[in-house]
Amino acid sequence: MFWTIIFPILMAWGLGMAFTGNSDLPTSIALIESQHTTNNTFQEFLESASTQTNEEGNTFFAKKLDNEELGASTFHFYPTDSAGAVQMLKQGKSQLTLKEKPDSLIYIFDPHNSEAKLAYLVLNAGIENKQTRHTMAEIRPLTTVGTRYIDFLVPGLLALGVMNSFLWGISYALIDMRVKKLMRRLVATPMKKSHFLISHFFARISLAFVEAFILIGFSKYFFDIKLEGSWVAFFLIFLAGNLAFTGIGVLISSRTSNSRVGTGLINVISLPMTILSGIFFSYHNFPDSIVKIIELLPLTILADNIRSVFIEGAGVVQVLPGTIILTSLGLVLFTIGLRIFKWY
Structure with missing residues (x-):
């Protein structure tokens, strides 16, 4: 329905x-x-x-x-x-x-x-x-690098890739393991739930960085897109985004044992942010009252900060507030998801 x-x-x-x-x-x-x-x-x-x-x-x-x-x-x-x-x-x-x-x-x-x-x-x-x-x-x-539509789009795609990678790569993977009764075998092992979930985070983050640098290399070669700001700032905000969506992904998958329900929960969270968070077009098209809400979304914070590093030349100081917000969100949600996580 x-x-x-x-x-x-x-x-x-x-x-x-x-x-x-x-x-x-x-x-x-x-x-x-x-x-x-x-x-x-x-x-x-x-x-x-x-x-x-x-x-x-x-x-x-x-x-x-x-x-x-x-x-x-x-x-x-x-x-x-x-x-x-x-x-x-x-x-x-x-x-x-x-x-x-x-x-x-x-x-x-x-x-x-x-x-x-x-x-x-x-x-x-x-x-x-x-x-x-x-x-x-x-x-x-407009032909100046940094002011073209493609310069606006690519940082948004990097943020979108992080969200999809962690929501589907962690949430759906964990739900699928629970549905197939694979987690039952882990109950008898001495492995802690925290170690199990953190291992998924490290597996996904290694792939996320590879995916990101492939897109950056492609954009540099075909569209001459440059990172105007600090690579350290990009690393910090990118890592914070990974942490934030890890927390969201773990929380989604902590109790669900039905793949259809899990897919629905992932879509309910990811699709609205994909549309609203300024990935493909500016969210300033929406009324000001809605813009204030959109600016609080995790994907919006991540996309805006990556975009500021790429085309505005932002450094560590400029992305620090967004980094703290996303990191804190990820740690809080991960802690909640860990406490209510069930093996089967």
């Missing part, structure tokens, strides 16, 4: 909020303003926008555009400099940068990003239709 009726409804609701184009879900634009502008048409366009302040204290211009073909869209223009615009792109807070020149507008975005292309089409059409004079527009494709 859950997988055939409730789960599809929940997924439709979640993805619908992110991609239906609802005017209540604005598109954030990094705006680089010209200090010596003669571009009166765009200034008039901004003057008709409302000035607001977000929860972080940042001021932005809010503008709603109605388009007969493309529907209604709301845009939030965040004034910033070039470095700030790049930072917004890297963090997934913006898909498109609008740079104001004295006599033209420059749209900067990744042409392989469908969200950015749609935002450009709607925004450019709205600016041209609203003004009495035509505003010259120029498109500059």
Whole structure:
């Protein structure tokens, strides 16, 4: 009943909020303003926008555009400099940068990003239709390493690989052993439950690092993706993610003796995080109230920190909070799972 009726409804609701184009879900634009502008048409366009302040204290211009073909869209223009615009792109807070020149507008975005292309089409059409004079527009494709969609995607895939590796590699393996009565043979041995479970962790983590470096090598060769930050920071946050999902995996498999139930529990935990945690698209597409919850998910914390090391140049200090959170979560859940673990 859950997988055939409730789960599809929940997924439709979640993805619908992110991609239906609802005017209540604005598109954030990094705006680089010209200090010596003669571009009166765009200034008039901004003057008709409302000035607001977000929860972080940042001021932005809010503008709603109605388009007969493309529907209604709301845009939030965040004034910033070039470095700030790049930072917004890297963090997934913006898909498109609008740079104001004295006599033209420059749209900067990744042409392989469908969200950015749609935002450009709607925004450019709205600016041209609203003004009495035509505003010259120029498109500059993003080619800088660190600002492309592939740079956003690969760190997310590394985090996703950790989650799937440990939830399926530990949880399902343990449940399958219990279902097949293999664990009964271990009861008579002097081996402790903690040693048994820790052995699964070391088996999976060795494979996780191999899988991660294969993906990193592939991405480096084909897409020239570079790790801008510290390798030590990457190791720490990657290890913390392994610990966190080990704890989750052990807790899931601690009592379950039915493979169907186990598969359902793994999917209930993994699939929502796969959709919501910013692996394939920015979770900032969701309403702010939901974003606050998404940011607390283990996969979100892991993906955001790996992404910060890869494309923002983060070091050990920057990933330390996320490392502590994930490590603590893993140790607590592992301890609970160990205490309630049953052999058969």
